[in-house]
Amino acid sequence: MRPFFSRVLSLVRRRTLDRELAEEMDVHLELATKELVARGLPPAEARRAALRRFGGQTQVAEAYRERGGFSFLESVWRDVRHGGRLLLKSPGFTATAIAILALGIGANAAIFSLVNAVVLRPLPYPEPSRLVRVWHTPPQEQFRGRPTFAVSPANYLDWRAQSTTFEHMAMYGFRGAVSTGRGEPEVFIGAAVTEEYFQVLGAPALVGRLLEPGDADPARAHVVVLHERLWRNRFGGDPAIVGQNIRLNGEPYTVVGVLAARLTLEPDFELWMPLAWTPQERAVRGNHNYLVIGRLRRDANLQQAQAELTTISQRLEQLYPADDKGWGALVRPLHDDMVQDVRPALLMLLGAVACVLLIACANLANLLLARALGRAREIAVRTAIGANRGRIVQQLLIESTMLSMAGGIVGVIAATWTIGAIVQSFGAMLPGAFDVVVDARVLMVTAFAALATGIVSGVAPAWRMTRGDAGDALKQGMGRAGTHTGERRVRNVLVSAEVALALMLLVGAGLLIRTLGQLRAVDVGIDPRNILALRLGAGRTTAGGPEAAARFFADVIRQIKTVPGVESAAAIDSVPLTGGSTQPIAIEGEPARPLSEQPELAVRRIAAGYLATVRMRVVAGRDFNEGDVIGRPLVAVVSASAARRFWPNDSPIGKHVTLGLMSNDPREVVGVVSDVKVRALNDDDTQAVYVPIGQIPGPFNTIVVRTRVEPRALLPSISRAIHDIDPDQPIRGPQTLDEVIGESINQQRFAMRLLTGFAALALLLAAIGIYGVLSYTVRQRVQEIGVRMALGAAATDVVRMVVSEGLRPTTVGLAIGVLGSMAFGRVLSTLVFGVTPRDAVTFGAVIVIVLVVGAVACLLPAYRATRVDPLQALRAE
Amino acid sequence: MPSDKTDVLHGTLDLMILKTLDAMGALHGYAIARRIEQVSSDQLAINQGTLYPALLKLQHHGWIAAKWGESETGRRVKFYAITRSGRKQLETEEAEWQRAAGIVARFFKLSKELP
Numbered sequence A: 001m002r003p004f005f006s007r008v009l010s011l012v013r014r015r016t017l018d019r020e021l022a023e024e025m026d027v028h029l030e031l032a033t034k035e036l037v038a039r040g041l042p043p044a045e046a047r048r049a050a051l052r053r054f055g056g057q058t059q060v061a062e063a064y065r066e067r068g069g070f071s072f073l074e075s076v077w078r079d080v081r082h083g084g085r086l087l088l089k090s091p092g093f094t095a096t097a098i099a100i101l102a103l104g105i106g107a108n109a110a111i112f113s114l115v116n117a118v119v120l121r122p123l124p125y126p127e128p129s130r131l132v133r134v135w136h137t138p139p140q141e142q143f144r145g146r147p148t149f150a151v152s153p154a155n156y157l158d159w160r161a162q163s164t165t166f167e168h169m170a171m172y173g174f175r176g177a178v179s180t181g182r183g184e185p186e187v188f189i190g191a192a193v194t195e196e197y198f199q200v201l202g203a204p205a206l207v208g209r210l211l212e213p214g215d216a217d218p219a220r221a222h223v224v225v226l227h228e229r230l231w232r233n234r235f236g237g238d239p240a241i242v243g244q245n246i247r248l249n250g251e252p253y254t255v256v257g258v259l260a261a262r263l264t265l266e267p268d269f270e271l272w273m274p275l276a277w278t279p280q281e282r283a284v285r286g287n288h289n290y291l292v293i294g295r296l297r298r299d300a301n302l303q304q305a306q307a308e309l310t311t312i313s314q315r316l317e318q319l320y321p322a323d324d325k326g327w328g329a330l331v332r333p334l335h336d337d338m339v340q341d342v343r344p345a346l347l348m349l350l351g352a353v354a355c356v357l358l359i360a361c362a363n364l365a366n367l368l369l370a371r372a373l374g375r376a377r378e379i380a381v382r383t384a385i386g387a388n389r390g391r392i393v394q395q396l397l398i399e400s401t402m403l404s405m406a407g408g409i410v411g412v413i414a415a416t417w418t419i420g421a422i423v424q425s426f427g428a429m430l431p432g433a434f435d436v437v438v439d440a441r442v443l444m445v446t447a448f449a450a451l452a453t454g455i456v457s458g459v460a461p462a463w464r465m466t467r468g469d470a471g472d473a474l475k476q477g478m479g480r481a482g483t484h485t486g487e488r489r490v491r492n493v494l495v496s497a498e499v500a501l502a503l504m505l506l507v508g509a510g511l512l513i514r515t516l517g518q519l520r521a522v523d524v525g526i527d528p529r530n531i532l533a534l535r536l537g538a539g540r541t542t543a544g545g546p547e548a549a550a551r552f553f554a555d556v557i558r559q560i561k562t563v564p565g566v567e568s569a570a571a572i573d574s575v576p577l578t579g580g581s582t583q584p585i586a587i588e589g590e591p592a593r594p595l596s597e598q599p600e601l602a603v604r605r606i607a608a609g610y611l612a613t614v615r616m617r618v619v620a621g622r623d624f625n626e627g628d629v630i631g632r633p634l635v636a637v638v639s640a641s642a643a644r645r646f647w648p649n650d651s652p653i654g655k656h657v658t659l660g661l662m663s664n665d666p667r668e669v670v671g672v673v674s675d676v677k678v679r680a681l682n683d684d685d686t687q688a689v690y691v692p693i694g695q696i697p698g699p700f701n702t703i704v705v706r707t708r709v710e711p712r713a714l715l716p717s718i719s720r721a722i723h724d725i726d727p728d729q730p731i732r733g734p735q736t737l738d739e740v741i742g743e744s745i746n747q748q749r750f751a752m753r754l755l756t757g758f759a760a761l762a763l764l765l766a767a768i769g770i771y772g773v774l775s776y777t778v779r780q781r782v783q784e785i786g787v788r789m790a791l792g793a794a795a796t797d798v799v800r801m802v803v804s805e806g807l808r809p810t811t812v813g814l815a816i817g818v819l820g821s822m823a824f825g826r827v828l829s830t831l832v833f834g835v836t837p838r839d840a841v842t843f844g845a846v847i848v849i850v851l852v853v854g855a856v857a858c859l860l861p862a863y864r865a866t867r868v869d870p871l872q873a874l875r876a877e
Numbered sequence B: 001m002p003s004d005k006t007d008v009l010h011g012t013l014d015l016m017i018l019k020t021l022d023a024m025g026a027l028h029g030y031a032i033a034r035r036i037e038q039v040s041s042d043q044l045a046i047n048q049g050t051l052y053p054a055l056l057k058l059q060h061h062g063w064i065a066a067k068w069g070e071s072e073t074g075r076r077v078k079f080y081a082i083t084r085s086g087r088k089q090l091e092t093e094e095a096e097w098q099r100a101a102g103i104v105a106r107f108f109k110l111s112k113e114l115p
Helices: A002-012 A014-038 A045-055 A057-068 A071-089 A091-120 A153-162 A198-201 A227-236 A302-319 A333-339 A343-374 A376-384 A389-429 A439-467 A468-475 A485-521 A540-559 A642-644 A711-725 A737-743 A748-779 A782-790 A797-829 A840-866 A870-876 B006-024 B029-040 B049-063 B083-113
Strands: A131-135 A166-180 A184-192 A224-228 A244-250 A251-261 A271-274 A291-296 A326-335 A531-537 A565-573 A583-586 A600-606 A616-619 A635-640 A656-658 A665-672 A686-690 A700-706 A733-735 B064-070 B076-082
Touching: A002 A057, A014 A045, A014 B029, A014 B076, A045 A131, A057 B029, A071 A091, A071 A389, A071 A635, A091 A439, A091 A748, A091 A782, A131 A302, A131 A389, A153 A302, A153 A531, A153 A733, A153 B076, A166 A198, A166 A271, A198 A291, A224 A227, A224 A616, A224 A733, A227 A251, A244 A333, A271 A439, A271 A870, A291 A302, A302 A389, A302 A485, A326 A333, A333 A389, A333 A840, A343 A389, A343 A439, A343 A635, A343 A748, A343 A797, A376 A389, A376 A439, A389 A439, A485 A748, A531 A711, A531 A737, A540 A700, A540 A711, A565 A797, A616 A642, A635 A642, A642 A665, A700 A711, A733 A737, A748 A782, A748 A797, A782 A797, B006 B029, B006 B083, B029 B049, B029 B076, B049 B064, B049 B076, B049 B083, B076 B083
Parallel strands: A184 A271, A224 A251, A600 A686, A635 A665
Antiparallel strands: A131 A291, A131 A326, A166 A184, A166 A244, A166 A291, A224 A271, A244 A251, A531 A700, A531 A733, A565 A600, A565 A700, A583 A600, A616 A665, A635 A686, A656 A665, B064 B076
């Protein structure tokens, strides 16, 4: 080892060593001369004799260096300097190459940062591999297509009590928290969590403490933990917040601590309060409203936990068949669970940017090839004076690697700038615990990608360049060595590959664009234009019981209707495509079945006038009206599809249904209404039962206001109208229904935008590739073109010749790309909707685009070809 | 790739340098060269191009150490001295050399007897 380090050291100290050696040798010569003088020689002759005897300084220095450092590293360093000089001498070429690589590598760095943060990096909690999410698996006959389901309190408590593989298991749910007493009322998105929640995560508090056992004790003061963001934005980031009281939902809460933003599991939550159940709530088994996370014991693994919970669930099924029949349990690693929705899109994007990088490689290879051919003579000369093939390959590879490294550096810088925008467009799809940054791993992978890019792009040119006969190149003179047909073939293959890859990306982007178009064209079943949606809690009226809450919502709606510009106003518990309750339903006349075996469908609470406001049609019977309130006969309205399902041969009007989770009293079906997409644009489910808010108000509803003018313009007057009824009412996140519908397809839109961007990038690079090859070919064939023109070829003939030459590899690439897209279409199947992966429209459009872009890329070189002056071209010969 | 002739010389030159320094103490490059030439009765000529690289290599191995001093002419020059590990190396090499030389000698003796 020691000689190795000394050598490295001497490499670094090169200059000093050289100087010292020169000094030493000088003394050597001096002493030798002196001795010879002493023997009687004249000084001048003595010195010459000494020189003859001991060798010239230069050779000694060379030998000394060979011995001293690594000749390999030395030569690398020399090549780097040589390469750097050459690259600086042709700044146009260098800038183009670096820009191409920066695009390719930068796109990869950005997307890889995302993949790294979301998929590769472990969650930011201690021993994250022990964290799991536990789901219910619902009975498939009632919940087709829904593999997982939220959990009921009683089942969770039994799981927790009976399992031995879990160190901690916690349950939590959404809990709106209206903050009052500090100026404008505000609503915070809160989480109600069982005391073990933070123990499961193992997260430390940023300030103060997090929740701990005993906090849920109703006898003790209410406590709350704040999100770092809320703490900084609303409470000035003051650590003295701990111990202070804030009013939430009308009750005093003591702040006990702050949780760091990067340790937040759910992206939306702003505060956490203990989940305190009443005995009745603890006993709820058939209503699945909560999420469960757990921390496995160190000695337990996923399979054991799964097996154990399956056993417990089977026992519960037998003990409580009415609620639990068919309900199983699923234990899934928490990380997998969090990212499974975004994973397909991320992996697709990673594939896309890899394609872009491959295209960039092919482009660089082509550029280098063109450049290397121009240097055929230089290389021939070097070969002739004794450089071996390895040395020349090394030099060419070092040049391409220098380019790719520079491209990589620029690319990483560009990536750090764009990551923020990319993350933002991902929005709520990225859970809070993912911190997308360029970290050491991203840098390492990017550096590796850059290195690989340099070598991959450099190999073909290096191989081509060193294959030929040096004498040949010297004889032919500069620039003529490249007209071999083999040469052109290599370049055409590269162009074809670029076109094929770009086409595949374009097809992917095209399919997603079509998907988005299809999704937008989906008829939700309502008319979302000019509708403003505002989420409103019953607020302080909750204390007055359902009657007061129902009256509150009715008052608010009535007040809003008086606002000028408002056409109509109503309310629904959750507007279409934003989730909502799914409940078991019992149909009159069918044999009685326990809740767990009853069919499940969407249940929505709506206010009178909702159907008219969103322009749903009443197909039969009547709409709800102001008279459908508590104390009056219980009524319901069903969707047409639900009517067809439950009363296929009969009118549902006058029949009775029972929604067991709400009350055991049957309600009369008074109307049938048109179908509305319940869950998502790409989900066909439209079966729903509607009940009047007047009878079951619920704690939160969404007020929908149809306006005659731009909806947002009315927001201030609508807010005033609400505050006329309840001054403590926070107005939060008003959206138009158009926006709500748009948001429901965010993932598709996001994937579409990025993929389209990358596909455009790929197409641009491919066009540059076609252009580059063709301009080079034209330059090579100036004489030929000149001869042709001298013999009478018209400009159009020349253009045709050049363009057809350029379109040939394009067409080959087109064919390969089409075949490739067909083969890889499956990859996109989870992301497309309404189109097949072999959509003819998409393929047709993409082929046309590629051909047009290809032709445009050919035109400039073709034009240049027509400008060839036959006389000059011939003279140059 | 380096030529074979110098390799043989390199091997023996290292040994000669170590032995010289072991016997004479610290010397500068010229003195080492002269000493070896004298011992070989001027049958060997030590070229600078072989001497200084060899000295550098020995330094890399840690067998000799260099220190700046003053030459007879009053110039700054490096004086080389054998180190402890150099002495150990010299012992091993010396034994090795003796053995090899013995084998070769026996071989020549044998081939002289055979015909």
